Amino acid sequence: MRISNVPSITPRYWAAILVASMCGANTGDFLSHNLHLGHTRGLLPLALLFLAILWIERLSRWVTEAYYWLAIIVLRTAATNLADLGAHDLKLGYDLLIGALTVLLIVAVAADRGGKRAEVNAVAAGVPATTPLYWLAMLTAGTLGTAGGDFIADEWLGLFYGAAILTVIYAATLAAAPHLGGMAKPWYWASIVVARTAGTILGDLCASRRGLNLGLPLSTALTATLLAGIIILWPRGRAPLVAPSKLGDATEP
Structure with missing residues (x-):
């Protein structure tokens, strides 16, 4: 993406x-x-x-973040079904599924070393360099977060405690940004x-009968509206949480 x-x-x-x-x-x-498409x-x-x-x-010549966020939503939707496919249909077990996805994510992130001028410019601007490996890593991270969130909510803490604890962990992770040194890419x-793990639990908390029982149609509409509100009403800044030069490994050829 541009x-x-x-x-x-x-x-x-x-x-x-x-x-x-x-x-x-x-x-x-x-x-x-709801649409009875199953996980595949x-x-x-x-x-x-x-x-x-x-x-x-x-x-398109239209400049908008909508492309990025639509791509994120589509990948996140697919990640939900991939995680459920592995855990429930294929019955891989959370340990194997989470372990395999963690390895795949590490490989994808390590392989995405940049090097092209466009990627260098993205790093300099403080935005993600949206390479093919970036999107693969995003899909993998979403699948990993879904599996992790389901494991925490279903096998360990439940929806309410899981949502509370993961939200605190997420806030603490973001608060660590100014103290990263050279660890910005792993931190990202x-x-x-x-975020994917917390989002899985929070999304289920909103929709599930074990939570707020809003139902999937209403919960989907509300979260989509909230996302649109953040994108439209929150001014787009250019002050990244970490130094732009630390956001990737790209170097100008």
């Missing part, structure tokens, strides 16, 4: 990521349960929709995973 269409990594970004995680958790469940039949349409978003963004992806 830099002008990618949000800078500010508190606004992290608020939107959390709400997008909640929304994507709900949309994933809505597709599989919706994946191909979601993949095509994601590619269409990137293609339209590439051709760790924060994404925590």
Whole structure:
């Protein structure tokens, strides 16, 4: 994506990521349960929709973050179904699923070393460099966060305690940003995973009968509206939480 269409990594970004995680958790469940697509039949349409978003963004002259956030929602929706597919349909078990996804995420992040001028410019601007490996890592982080959130809520703490504790952990992760030194890139992806985990539990808390019992349609609509409100009403800043030069490993060729 063009830099002008990618949000800078500010508190606004992290608020939107959390709400997008909640929304994507709900949309994933809505597709599989309410629309009766299961955990597999919706994946191909979601993949095509994601590619269409990137293609339209590439051709369009319209400058807007909507492309980025739509792509995030689509990936988050797919991640919800992929995690449920692995945990429930394939019965891989949370230990194996979380372990495998963690390894895949580490490999994807480590392989995304940058090097192209566009990626260098993105790092300098304090925005994510949206390479193919970035999107793969984002999908993997979303799937990992879904599996982790379901494990915490279903097997360990429950929805209310899980939501409270993960929200505190998320806030603490973001508060660590000024003290990172050279660890900004691992911090970014760790924060994404925590946001996905917290978003899964919070999304389920809103929709589930074990939580606020809003139902998937209403919870999806509310979280989508909240995300749109953050994007539209919260001024877009250019003061990243960490030094832009530390956000990636790209170096100008």
